[in-house]
Amino acid sequence: MRKFLQKVATLITGDEPKARSQTSRARFTRRDLIRMESRIGGKLFGPVPKGHRREFFCLDRYTWVWYEEWVDPATHKRVSTTTRYEVHDNGVLKVQQGQPYRFVEGQELTNLVWAMHLYYEEVARQIYGYDPATGKPMALHAR
Amino acid sequence: MPNTISSTWQFPSGSEYGGPAAQAAAEQYTDMGTAPVAAELGVAPTPIREANPVAETPASPTPEMQTQYYTNTGDAIPTDRSVAVLDAMQRTVNAFDAETETAAQPAPTPEVPQDHNHDRAALERMKFYGPTLETMRDSAVGA
Numbered sequence: 001m002r003k004f005l006q007k008v009a010t011l012i013t014g015d016e017p018k019a020r021s022q023t024s025r026a027r028f029t030r031r032d033l034i035r036m037e038s039r040i041g042g043k044l045f046g047p048v049p050k051g052h053r054r055e056f057f058c059l060d061r062y063t064w065v066w067y068e069e070w071v072d073p074a075t076h077k078r079v080s081t082t083t084r085y086e087v088h089d090n091g092v093l094k095v096q097q098g099q100p101y102r103f104v105e106g107q108e109l110t111n112l113v114w115a116m117h118l119y120y121e122e123v124a125r126q127i128y129g130y131d132p133a134t135g136k137p138m139a140l141h142a143r
Numbered sequence: 144m145p146n147t148i149s150s151t152w153q154f155p156s157g158s159e160y161g162g163p164a165a166q167a168a169a170e171q172y173t174d175m176g177t178a179p180v181a182a183e184l185g186v187a188p189t190p191i192r193e194a195n196p197v198a199e200t201p202a203s204p205t206p207e208m209q210t211q212y213y214t215n216t217g218d219a220i221p222t223d224r225s226v227a228v229l230d231a232m233q234r235t236v237n238a239f240d241a242e243t244e245t246a247a248q249p250a251p252t253p254e255v256p257q258d259h260n261h262d263r264a265a266l267e268r269m270k271f272y273g274p275t276l277e278t279m280r281d282s283a284v285g286a
Contacts (some may be wrong), residue, residue, distance in 0.1 A: 018166050061273040087269045105262070112266040120272040128279040135275065 033127065034059070038067075040122045044115050056115065058123075062087045064116065085112065 034057055041056030048054045064087070069080040081133040084095040091103040094111065104112055109130075124132040131138045 011235060030280060030284055033283060037276075058273055058276050061277050064273070085249075087266070087273060091266065092269060099236055109262055109265055111271055113262075116269055116272045120276060123276065124279060128283055 013045075036117070036127055037123050040126060041115075041119050044118050044122070056119065058116075058119065 038055040038057035041058075042048060042054040044056060045054070049070070051071050053067075055065070055067040057065055059065050064085040066083040066085070067080065068083075069078060071077070072079045082097065085104065086093040086095060091105075092109065094102055094104050121132040124130040125138070129138050130136065
């Protein structure tokens with residue numbers, strides 16, 4: 001009966017009904033979504049060492065962030081490092097505090113693009129319910 | 144008679160089997176595929192080239208040898224004009240060979256351009272992930 005009503009609604013409005021997961025996401029803010037994404041991103045590089053905190057996320061259309069935090073065994077103080085990757089037309093610029101800007105190249109570039117690829121696939125599937133291969137919602141795609 | 148002898152084989156009349164006349168006959172017929180017979184008769188097979196030395200072209204023929212060559216082969220004796228044409232053709236061939244050899248050499252390895260676009264494909268993929276994720280976020284926030 002529910003499927004029948006959905007079909008009728010589709011014929012009347014011309015829109016596909018939204019999946020349950022999409023409806024429940026409506027209360028999330030943009031910050032919430034990025035926080036959820038970073039949890040997935042932090043696991044892409046393997047196990048996080050004990051006492052470390054790692055985040056990796058896409059900040060906006062052209063900026064990616066890697067944040068790593070840990071306790072310095074010598075001073076027992078928390079230290080952190082933030083690396084920003086800016087995607088430009090002529091390359092990916094790596095920005096770290098206290099370090100000169102430089103373009104990512106070689107193996108580091110290969111690793112970075114692979115991490116972005118995994119991030120995109122996992123986030124698209126797990127958070128937004130999109131099929132990363134087709135770019136369409138998985139609920140609709142499976143129908 | 145061994146069965147390796149050609150059916151066309153006949154000793155010259157009056158010759159003695161295995162004698163000097165037979166050897167001369169064997170030398171005469173080395174170009175008839177009868178070399179095994181010559182070996183049987185105790186005569187080393189004579190290369191066909193040696194049997195017809197006129198057909199050879201010396202590396203540096205004397206004028207007399209050239210005249211002899213053209214007389215024997217029946218080819219037209221080259222005039223100054225034909226020699227000039229042949230020389231021109233040879234120069235063209237040499238130039239072509241030199242050009243081909245140059246083209247066959249590996250091209251020098253290009254230097255990595257300063258705009259760091261050596262991995263253009265990876266960069267294009269990176270430029271795809273960010274905007275696509277942003278679209279998903281916008282869709283989720285606005286849902």
